[in-house]
Amino acid sequence: MEKAAEKINAALAGKPQIFEWQHQKLDGTVFATEVNLNRVELANGPHLLAMVQDISWRKEAEGLLRESEERFRTLAEMLPEAVFETDVELKISYANRKAFELFGYMGSFPENGLHILDLIVSEDRERARGNIEERIQGKKRTAAKYHALRKDGTAFPVLIHANDVRKDGEVVGLRGVLVDLSEREQVEAEILKLRKLESVGVLAGGIAHDFNNLLTGIFGNLEMAKMFLSPEHKSYSFLETASQSMENATNLTKQLLTFAKGGEPVKEVLDIGRIIVETAQFSLRGSKVGLQTRIAPDLLPVEADKGQLNQVITNLVINAQQAMPTGGVIVITAENVDISGLRQVKITVQDEGVGIASQYLDKIFDPYFSTKQQGSGLGLASVHSIIVKHGGTIKVDSVLNRGTTFTIHLPATEKKEEKTGGELTANTDAVLESNVRVLIMDDEEVVREVVGEMLEVMGHEVVHAVDGREAVEKYRQAWDNNNPYDVVIMDLTVPGGMGGQEAAENILKIDPQAVMIVSSGYSTDPVMARYEEYGFKGRVGKPYRFAALQAVILEVLKNSKEKQ
Incomplete structure (x- = not known):
C-alpha cells in the first residue's frame, strides 16, 4: 500500500x-491491470482521475511470446551450426554459442561491435558485399561459400545461408546460418586420396605383375646357369651377385603388391624371430x-x-628411428604368451623418442593421420590392417x-x-619324379621358355599353351587320347x-582329379x-626358383598319389 500511496501523491502533485x-x-482471483492516474481540476478543487484496464490477455500473450x-x-543455442543476426549496419546483434566457439570469441564480440564482413577473409569480402547487396535488393541468391576468419587469424571454409530482415517494409538487418565445411572438405579430400590410391594401386599391381614376369625370365636363366657351373668357376661369383x-x-615387387592389393595374406609358416632381426637390421643400415x-x-x-610382416616391422622401426633424430636405441622383443588358453607370439617395438601426445593415441592408426609434417598417414594404418588380417592385435603406449x-x-x-629355398643342382637327389607330363599355360613367352627349361632339367616332358582356352583344348585332347597330363x-x-x-x-569338368598348380605375378591375389x-x-x-618349382610339383604329385 505504501507504493500505491506514492503513486497517488505523485499524480496529485501533477505528475501523471x-x-x-x-x-x-x-x-479472490488476482488479475493484472494497467493503472493511469492523473490530477484533474474541478470546481470544488483538485481530484484524482484513475483509469484501470484489465490487461490479463496482454500478459498472457507476453508470456507466450x-x-x-x-x-x-x-x-x-543447441544447433551444431552458427546462427547470427545483424542490425541495419550489418554489425552482429546476436550469435549463438556455436558461433562464438567457431570464431574463437569467448561469449562476446568486441565492445564496438563486429561487422559481418570482418568474419570473412579479405579475398572474399567484395564478393560477400555484393551478395549482401543483392539479397537486400530482393534478388534471390542461394547459399554462398567463403573462407571465414577466426579471432586468431586462421581461415576455414564456410557456407552461409542468409535472408534480409524487414520491419514495416524496411531492411533492418540480416539473419542467417553459417556451416563449417572443414570436416566435409577433409572427408572429400580423403575420398579423393582413396580414389587416387586405388588408381595408383591398380598401376602398382600391374607394374609388379609385369615386372615379376620379367624377373622370372632373368632369375630362371641365372639359376639355370649356376646349376651347370661349379662354385669355383670364375663366372659363378658374378652370377651369384646378380642373383x-x-x-x-x-622384394621391390612384393612391396608394390602389398601396396596395391586388397586381397588376403598369402600365408606360410615363418620363423618370425629371424624375420624381425633381419628386417630391423636392414631398415636401420647406415643409421x-x-x-x-x-x-x-x-x-x-x-x-x-612374409612380405606383409616385413612391411610391419619396417614401418615400426622407421617410425621409431624418425622419433629419435638425435639418436637412441630401439629395443625389439619377441616371446611366447598364453592369452585365454591360446598360444600367441608377443612382439614389442620400443623407442626412446619424442613420444605421442595422448590426444592423438586414439587416431594413430587412422588412414591419413600423421603427427609428421611430411608424413603420408598410411604407414601405421597399413600396419594395423595387416595385423588385423592376420588375426592379431596391435596397441600403442606412449609418454x-x-x-x-x-x-x-x-x-x-x-x-x-617350410624349407623350399636353397640351392639345388641338376643331379640333385630331390628329383624323385621323372617323365612327368607337364602342361604350362602362360601368356609370356619368356616365362614359358625358362619354366620349360627348368622342367626339362628336372626330367619332365613339357607342353606349352599361351592362354586358358588353348590349355583347356590341349588337356581335352590329351584326355581323349588316354595320355593325360600329370601336372598343369x-x-x-x-x-x-x-x-x-x-x-x-573347365579342366575340372573334363577331369575332376586334375592336378593343377596356380601361378601369378600377383602373389597376393585371393586365388x-x-x-x-x-x-x-x-x-x-x-x-x-628352381627349388620352389620342383618342391611344389613333388608335393602335389605326392598328395595326388596318396589320395588314389
Whole structure:
C-alpha cells in the first residue's frame, strides 16, 4: 500500500502515473491491470482521475511470446551450426554459442561491435558485399561459400545461408546460418586420396605383375646357369651377385603388391624371430640409431604373409628411428604368451623418442593421420590392417619425451617352417619324379621358355599353351587320347584372354582329379591365398626358383598319389 500511496501523491502533485498493478476480484482471483492516474481540476478543487484496464490477455500473450522466444533461443543455442543476426549496419546483434566457439570469441564480440564482413577473409569480402547487396535488393541468391576468419587469424571454409530482415517494409538487418565445411572438405579430400590410391594401386599391381614376369625370365636363366657351373668357376661369383640383386628386385615387387592389393595374406609358416632381426637390421643400415633384439630361443613360428610382416616391422622401426633424430636405441622383443588358453607370439617395438601426445593415441592408426609434417598417414594404418588380417592385435603406449611402445600379438602355430629355398643342382637327389607330363599355360613367352627349361632339367616332358582356352583344348585332347597330363601349371592372369581360374573350372569338368598348380605375378591375389577353394592343388609365385618349382610339383604329385 505504501507504493500505491506514492503513486497517488505523485499524480496529485501533477505528475501523471502509468503503472501495472495486481487487483483482486470479489471471488479472490488476482488479475493484472494497467493503472493511469492523473490530477484533474474541478470546481470544488483538485481530484484524482484513475483509469484501470484489465490487461490479463496482454500478459498472457507476453508470456507466450517469452516462452516462444526462449524455446527458439534454446534451439538456436543447441544447433551444431552458427546462427547470427545483424542490425541495419550489418554489425552482429546476436550469435549463438556455436558461433562464438567457431570464431574463437569467448561469449562476446568486441565492445564496438563486429561487422559481418570482418568474419570473412579479405579475398572474399567484395564478393560477400555484393551478395549482401543483392539479397537486400530482393534478388534471390542461394547459399554462398567463403573462407571465414577466426579471432586468431586462421581461415576455414564456410557456407552461409542468409535472408534480409524487414520491419514495416524496411531492411533492418540480416539473419542467417553459417556451416563449417572443414570436416566435409577433409572427408572429400580423403575420398579423393582413396580414389587416387586405388588408381595408383591398380598401376602398382600391374607394374609388379609385369615386372615379376620379367624377373622370372632373368632369375630362371641365372639359376639355370649356376646349376651347370661349379662354385669355383670364375663366372659363378658374378652370377651369384646378380642373383642377390634380383632378390632385391623381387622384394621391390612384393612391396608394390602389398601396396596395391586388397586381397588376403598369402600365408606360410615363418620363423618370425629371424624375420624381425633381419628386417630391423636392414631398415636401420647406415643409421645412428642402435638396435637391441631380445628374441626368445623357443619362439614359436607363425602362419603369415612374409612380405606383409616385413612391411610391419619396417614401418615400426622407421617410425621409431624418425622419433629419435638425435639418436637412441630401439629395443625389439619377441616371446611366447598364453592369452585365454591360446598360444600367441608377443612382439614389442620400443623407442626412446619424442613420444605421442595422448590426444592423438586414439587416431594413430587412422588412414591419413600423421603427427609428421611430411608424413603420408598410411604407414601405421597399413600396419594395423595387416595385423588385423592376420588375426592379431596391435596397441600403442606412449609418454611424451620418453618414448613409444607398439605391442603386437599374433596367433602362434605348432607347424614347422617350410624349407623350399636353397640351392639345388641338376643331379640333385630331390628329383624323385621323372617323365612327368607337364602342361604350362602362360601368356609370356619368356616365362614359358625358362619354366620349360627348368622342367626339362628336372626330367619332365613339357607342353606349352599361351592362354586358358588353348590349355583347356590341349588337356581335352590329351584326355581323349588316354595320355593325360600329370601336372598343369597355369598363370592366373592373361590380359585379353582366358586366365587360370576360368581354365581350371573347365579342366575340372573334363577331369575332376586334375592336378593343377596356380601361378601369378600377383602373389597376393585371393586365388593364390585360397587356391584349394578354386580347385588347385598347389601354388607358386613369380619369379620362380628352381627349388620352389620342383618342391611344389613333388608335393602335389605326392598328395595326388596318396589320395588314389
